[in-house]
Amino acid sequence: MQNKTLDQDYPNKSLMQAESGPDRQEASDAAIDKEFFIRSVFQTDVEKGYDLLFCHYYTPLCSHAVRYVYSREVAEDIVSEVFMAFWKKAAHIHITTSFRAYLFMSVRNKCLTYLRWEFKNEIAEELSDTTLVSMHMEPDKLVEFDELYQRIVKIVDGLPPQNQKVFLMSRFNGMSYQQIADKLQISRKAVEAHISKALGELRRALGSNH
Template sequence: MHSDHPFLLTEESFRLLYLSLAKRLYRLCHYYLRDEEEAREIVQEVFRSFWERRADLRLSGPPEAYLIQSTKNLINRHFRDKSTHQAHLNEAAALRPVSEETTEQMVLFSQLSARIAELVGALPGLTAHVFRLSREQGLGNREIAVRLDISEKAVEYHLTKSLAHLRRNLE
């Protein structure tokens, strides 16, 4: 998009260019971004950059084509930056040590665990045993059935009974 001839831009021609093109560029941005504020910011950035670089610009085509391409480039940069930012957030979350958990979260977890243990302890013996084998030891229904010499349907019954008891009492 460069030529040997400088692009001469007066304040009046810039104002007319802005008035004729800003809404079109905004619609283009909004179509891709679905965010009014981001769309406005990109359009402002395109025109600001165009004005600041006016003395150095060497356009081979109409300024409208240059501004449209600049807008598309900023939209692409927006998505690239957003993607990079999200990747950094995901990486930081994955690397966050467990020790960063707040004291309040640990206290609430401890209280909830104690309450669940209390509620499981109040269940009839076999129902509590089935629940512990399933949730605390991670055994499947078939494994529990074989270990306790009961049917899988009985295991399902005891799990359903224990989960209903917990739901009722934890609300």
């Protein structure tokens, strides 16, 4: 997966805003056409349909997940798990709405599970297959996810500039401690201290409200 710059990747409010006007309509029409094509391939060759689905949605799903979990590696693992589950459970047979919607909701749910595990020290119960296939995420779960995400963004935004920069370079751009040290011309120990402080702030702030 191709790396982007920190400025391109850093999540902000503009990323949460929907497209508008003619561009949004064109994007919607294109998505419908691709969905129809992928479904038609599944009807004749399931393996090819799965490969096409993976090639088309893997990168967008990783970009979606990394906005929430602040780790490219974790985001890729989450997306891979979603595709593996899709294949093992032959989800294409049961989904009556949209493959795209199913995949994005599955990734979103796994992100919530991961965030609650990492920062709140609790195990989140994932949505059942039936819930995901029917495409109805419980309202309270949607609210919880959005609130948790907004709190994480607020906490990261409030970190000291250098602390924030190091944290994002590590967790969001996937850079090693040594790469960050070389880039910023600081010691590896300083990088470790910045990461430790940022994670500590997140865990204290999020863990205080169970």
